[in-house]
Amino acid sequence: MAGPPVPTLSAMTFIEAQHLTKRYGEKVAVDDLSFTVRPGIVTGFLGPNGSGKSTTMRMIMGLDYPTGGRVTVNGKQYHDLDWPLREIGALLEAKAIHPGRSARAHLRMLAEANRIPPRRVGEVLELVGLASVAGQRAGKFSLGMAQRLGMAAALLGDPGVLICDEPVNGLDPDGIRWVRNLLKGLAAEGRTVFVSSHLMSEMALTADEVVVIGRGRFLAQQPVAELTARSAARFVRVRSPQLDRLRAAPDEHGAETDLEDGALTVRGMDREAIGDLAASLPVTLHELAAETASLEEAFMELTEQSIEYQGADR
Amino acid sequence: MSVTTIPAGHYGTADLVRSEWTKLRTVRSTLWTLGMTVFVGLAASGIATGVTRAHWATMPAGNRAAFDPIEVSLTGAYLGGTLLLGILGILVMSSEYATGTIRATLATAPRRPMVLAAKVLVLGVAALVVAEFTAFASFLLGQEFLTSPARSDTLSSPGALRAVTGIGLYLCVVGLLALGIAVLVRHTAGAISVYVGLILVLPIMAGALPGSLQHQVLRLLPVEIGETLINNPGPGAFAPWTGLVIMCGYAVLALAAGAVFLVRRDA
Numbered sequence A: 001m002a003g004p005p006v007p008t009l010s011a012m013t014f015i016e017a018q019h020l021t022k023r024y025g026e027k028v029a030v031d032d033l034s035f036t037v038r039p040g041i042v043t044g045f046l047g048p049n050g051s052g053k054s055t056t057m058r059m060i061m062g063l064d065y066p067t068g069g070r071v072t073v074n075g076k077q078y079h080d081l082d083w084p085l086r087e088i089g090a091l092l093e094a095k096a097i098h099p100g101r102s103a104r105a106h107l108r109m110l111a112e113a114n115r116i117p118p119r120r121v122g123e124v125l126e127l128v129g130l131a132s133v134a135g136q137r138a139g140k141f142s143l144g145m146a147q148r149l150g151m152a153a154a155l156l157g158d159p160g161v162l163i164c165d166e167p168v169n170g171l172d173p174d175g176i177r178w179v180r181n182l183l184k185g186l187a188a189e190g191r192t193v194f195v196s197s198h199l200m201s202e203m204a205l206t207a208d209e210v211v212v213i214g215r216g217r218f219l220a221q222q223p224v225a226e227l228t229a230r231s232a233a234r235f236v237r238v239r240s241p242q243l244d245r246l247r248a249a250p251d252e253h254g255a256e257t258d259l260e261d262g263a264l265t266v267r268g269m270d271r272e273a274i275g276d277l278a279a280s281l282p283v284t285l286h287e288l289a290a291e292t293a294s295l296e297e298a299f300m301e302l303t304e305q306s307i308e309y310q311g312a313d314r
Numbered sequence B: 001m002s003v004t005t006i007p008a009g010h011y012g013t014a015d016l017v018r019s020e021w022t023k024l025r026t027v028r029s030t031l032w033t034l035g036m037t038v039f040v041g042l043a044a045s046g047i048a049t050g051v052t053r054a055h056w057a058t059m060p061a062g063n064r065a066a067f068d069p070i071e072v073s074l075t076g077a078y079l080g081g082t083l084l085l086g087i088l089g090i091l092v093m094s095s096e097y098a099t100g101t102i103r104a105t106l107a108t109a110p111r112r113p114m115v116l117a118a119k120v121l122v123l124g125v126a127a128l129v130v131a132e133f134t135a136f137a138s139f140l141l142g143q144e145f146l147t148s149p150a151r152s153d154t155l156s157s158p159g160a161l162r163a164v165t166g167i168g169l170y171l172c173v174v175g176l177l178a179l180g181i182a183v184l185v186r187h188t189a190g191a192i193s194v195y196v197g198l199i200l201v202l203p204i205m206a207g208a209l210p211g212s213l214q215h216q217v218l219r220l221l222p223v224e225i226g227e228t229l230i231n232n233p234g235p236g237a238f239a240p241w242t243g244l245v246i247m248c249g250y251a252v253l254a255l256a257a258g259a260v261f262l263v264r265r266d267a
Helices: A053-060 A103-113 A119-127 A143-155 A173-188 A200-206 A224-230 A243-247 A271-280 A295-313 B013-025 B028-058 B061-066 B069-099 B101-108 B112-145 B160-185 B188-207 B211-218 B222-229 B240-264
Strands: A015-024 A027-037 A042-046 A068-073 A088-091 A161-165 A192-197 A209-214 A217-223 A235-239 A256-260 A263-267 A287-291
Touching (some): A027 A068, A027 A209, A042 A053, A042 A173, A053 A161, A053 A192, A103 B101, A119 A143, A143 A161, A143 A173, A161 A173, A217 A295, A235 A243, A243 A256, A243 A263, A271 A287, B013 B028, B013 B112, B028 B069, B028 B112, B069 B101, B069 B112, B069 B160, B069 B222, B101 B112, B160 B188, B160 B222, B222 B240
Parallel strands (some): A042 A192, A042 A209
Antiparallel strands (some): A015 A027, A015 A068, A235 A263, A235 A287
């Protein structure tokens, strides 16, 4: 299922994957993946470990070659970018730094390759809070500091597009909050921000929209709120001292009920309808709570389907 | 949105050369390797010529006749440089794969042959300057130590200038050959194994071949070409400059194969 052709944006910063495929021998890492990442919002790239997120990001950066399809940055394949760091910044692996080189030297050698003025090195070091340790060998850096240095490298060319692979992995709560706010701020400036994670809870807080993949295949692209709302796991929890009287009633309205921990869970009826029903009986309610599925549950549901689908394929 | 104005055109070899030069000089192992090349050359020359001078009076006449002031003063620079500049050539590439900086490098410059060209230029110039300095200094120091009655040479002695400049060039080329090997092999330990095999193990294996075939194979090996350049040619060796051209051929071959691999393979 190739899906409809992806609309092409122009004169904007964006990432566009069209039927992107990557095979390693027999193993298919990325399978006919098409999506567009728009500017101005944080787009999450969600999938379990090993689902092809990192491979996709390496293909965006021109590091791995697609077996089929293509991916473009601002309408160009990575290889054809004139000044790559000025168009797209990437944080792929935080620890990809020579341990013997200082943070400043690491950034300087990157800046020089794309003729970025040296003052920019100082600016990004200041921005990520590493100015005071800029002369220290990067090998001594904690994971959090290395992650900040990686972010400084990504921002060096002041690019309109930013991609980050699992940027909060291994960070402490402070670091996580820092990354989250930085990414949101960059998106608010009108940049295209594409950030992968296997942590659904993190995506729920950071991303506006998510591209969900499983086993290298496209599963969904939609606003986070919509993904959550669509989940079949949505229900209403009801507590009442007169549960016995209430219990049978929703069934007559075509809803499903379940008794859990002394509370009644109702699927297929909304809060208003249940409230009205209780009043008509009449039954006293102690709790009437709508439980929306977490992004995690919505995501599990999507990926389980893909795994079953893959399983049936064999 | 942009903080800096974007220059016309696109990134080029000059930008990448600047970047590679920064990489080379901001890591201690590189500077250490270059410094050691000079030190080993000078120390070995000083020790070898000093010991010769001290024992000159008791040396058998045959040894005195065979004594070559050029060879003795350059052997250390040659052997030390072959090892150290070879390792430098390997590290310039393999350390990028070991640390993952290769992905940052190729993200700044996706036209990969340009990256390799910049590395060749920077390593080549650095290795050439250090190797020539080491060769000249080792030669001059050695001749200073070889006071009368021991025989000594000057740069104007027959073959002296050729040996000194030639071995400097050889060491630069051997470093580039090592770089080519590292592009192909990627891993530091693997590349060093291949390089050492080429320099040290192949001659031993060739030595096991019968007579005339042995010489025909040996003279094609880097070690024979290097020995010839420091004035110690084996039987059937190529002329010094012919040998150097053959060495250049090996380096070009390794780098060209490396460029193809670098472009074709995922980083």
